[in-house]
Amino acid sequence: MRVRPRAFGLGIQSKGKDARAIELHAEQKAMAEALGDRAGVETACCNLGKCYAHTGEYARAIELHAEHKEMAEELGDRAEVEAACGNLGNCYHSTGEHARAIELHAEAKAISEALGGRTGVEAA
Numbered sequence: 001m002r003v004r005p006r007a008f009g010l011g012i013q014s015k016g017k018d019a020r021a022i023e024l025h026a027e028q029k030a031m032a033e034a035l036g037d038r039a040g041v042e043t044a045c046c047n048l049g050k051c052y053a054h055t056g057e058y059a060r061a062i063e064l065h066a067e068h069k070e071m072a073e074e075l076g077d078r079a080e081v082e083a084a085c086g087n088l089g090n091c092y093h094s095t096g097e098h099a100r101a102i103e104l105h106a107e108a109k110a111i112s113e114a115l116g117g118r119t120g121v122e123a124a
């Protein structure tokens with residue numbers, strides 16, 4: 001079973017209610033973990049990471065995006081590995097760790113090229 005309440009959390013975040021969005025994504029993560037839904041946990045980590053980055057809590061965002069990347073690699077979901085690399089790269093850029101950011105964006109670009117995605121290449 002896949003847990004999918006993420007759209008509501010993303011909508012809440014878009015209205016500037018970061019604390020509530022974090023709460024909803026944390027609930028999603030807990031439900032997915034309880035159900036053994038690894039892809040749902042992966043998605044929740046991504047969304048939580050974005051929320052924490054938006055609030056400037058980069059250390060927590062990096063932890064969650066790294067967890068997202070690790071799970072995506074385990075699941076063989078290269079598109080999600082690409083997304084996680086991009087999000088991690090953005091966080092490291094924001095913390096001034098530019099060399100690490102460049103490495104991650106280069107990894108995202110390489111994955112995007114391998115998958116044939118032009119949008120990801122341009123973003124990276």
